[in-house]
Amino acid sequence: MGSLLEMMFVLLGSAILTVQGIKLDIEHKRATMLVLEGQNEATLVTAFQGWITDNFGTILTQYAASGNNPTVTPPTIPQLVTAGNLKQAHKNGPYWGGSYVTTMTMVPSGCTQSAGNCRVAFTMYPTAQLLKGGKADVAGAAQIAQAGSKLAGTSQFGYSNAQNPAQIVGINGSFTAANPLGSKAASIMATNGPDTDGSSVYIRRDGSLTWTGDQDVNNVSLRNVNDIKTQTLEASGAVTAASVTAAGAVAAATMTATGAIKGNSVTSTTTLQAGNIASPRVACAPNGITASNSDGSGQQLTCQYGIWLPTGGRLQRMGYYPVNNGSTVPRPTCPAGGTAIVELAPLSWYVDTSATVNYNATDYGTYWYITITDGGGAGIPASGAAGTYCTY
Known part of the structure; x- marks a missing residue:
């Protein structure tokens, strides 16, 4: 009899533990479902906000065309997938039934496209x-709401409680808003701000809003910039550009341009390096x-009357030497396109009765041989000056 009674107690205890275990398992699974629901809603919220950012310029134009009607038509969840804003796995409604409702409104009231104050x-x-x-x-x-805010990275989820069911309160009191379901506790809502655009603090990808203050990019690089227009450009290092056009000052330690540099005034405290791109007597504009x-000699050429010519003219003086009969004058090295020549100027001479004086320069490749002779071809005591040039 005792054994039967003991067995009954054991079975009863086992049944109680089994029921308790089932309850705990159900609660655990439900908690998991709640977290998954919050994560699913956060995924959708992120996709909707990405769509707003990508299409804000179009939304703003439609808003202005509608006569500033604040109602904005949001995309459907399938449209988010098609647009590429929603790529993650998701559900189209909460696990307990129903669907998700989305609203978008242009705020603040009376904002205009021209003022740039719309959100x-x-x-x-x-x-x-x-x-x-x-x-x-x-x-x-x-x-x-907690799970949604954790995944979204902000406290933009809220819910209504039993004490004030008509109001949605954000996590950590981040916002308050009217309950869209009326006076119902345990209602859940996500928002970027009931009266403002929570993403308005960010630079919009489509350029639809202008900056309102100075920007500090913390010494990081800006790459693939197509065009920069500015009142003043200052650089402590190098400025490298295909083209620089300035109505005012451009100040830089180093400026390299593969295209044009244009400005009312270009001042350099060190050097200006022009590209090796010109050849004498070639057309230019x-x-x-x-x-x-183009030979890399460093010779500066200027476009004159439609052709490249040396700065200073077609005849470039390269040297000046005193000479007499039997002197040699080195031939100058001319940059590409130039021809070396020598010009003799008499200074003094003595001649016999032939009364003839001849100044000649014979080209020996790397130098000219100077002769000063009389009418019979004999050298005479004389002096002169030889100027060497490059002509173009």
């Missing part, structure tokens, strides 16, 4: 409150531009 206020919420055993599950709604000789 898109966004909300998303399930069409049904969260219930447990037929009653509002406020604790479960809080879990969903416009007149007045400057370049270096």
Whole structure:
């Protein structure tokens, strides 16, 4: 008899533990479902906000065309997928039934496209409150909001409680808004701000909003920039550009341009390096531009009357030497396109009765041999000056 009674107690205890284990397992699975629901809603919220950022310029134009009607038509979830804003796995509605409702409104009231003060206020919420055993599950709604905010990275999820069911309060009190479901506790809502656009602090990808203050990019690089227009450009290091056009000052330690540098005034405290792109007597435009000789000699050429010529004229003096009969004068090295010549100028001489004086320079490749002779071809005491040139 005792053994039978003991067995009954053992079976009863086992049954109680089994029921308790089932309850704990159900609660654990439900908690997991709540977290997954919050993560699913956060995924959708991120996609909607990405769509707003990508299409803000179009939204703003439609808003102006509508006569500043603040209602904005949001995309559907399938449209988010098609647009590429929603690539993650997702559900189109909450696990307890119903669907998600999305609203978008241009704020603040009376904003205009020209003033650049418009924002898109966004909300998303399930069409049904969260219930447990037929009653509002406020604790479960809080879990969903917490999970959503954690994944989204901000406290933009909120829920309504039993004390004030007509109001949605954001996690950590981040916002308050009217409950879109009316006076129902355990309602859940996500927003970027009921009256403002929470993403308005960011630079818009489509360039639809202008900056309102100075920007500090913390010494990081800006790459693939197509065009920079500025009142003043200052650089402590190198400025490298295909083209620089300035109405005012451009100050840089080093400036390298593969295209044009244009300015009312260009001042260098060190050097200016022109590209080795010009060849003498080759056509050019416009007149007045400057370049270096393409042979790399460093000779400066200027576009004169439509052709490249040395700065200073077609005849470039390279040297000056005193000479007499039998002197040698070194031939100058001319940059590409130039021809070396020598010019003799008499200074004094003595001649016999032939009364003839001849100044001649014979070309020996690397030098000229100077002769000063009388009419019979004999050298005479005389002096002169030899100027060497490069002619173009």
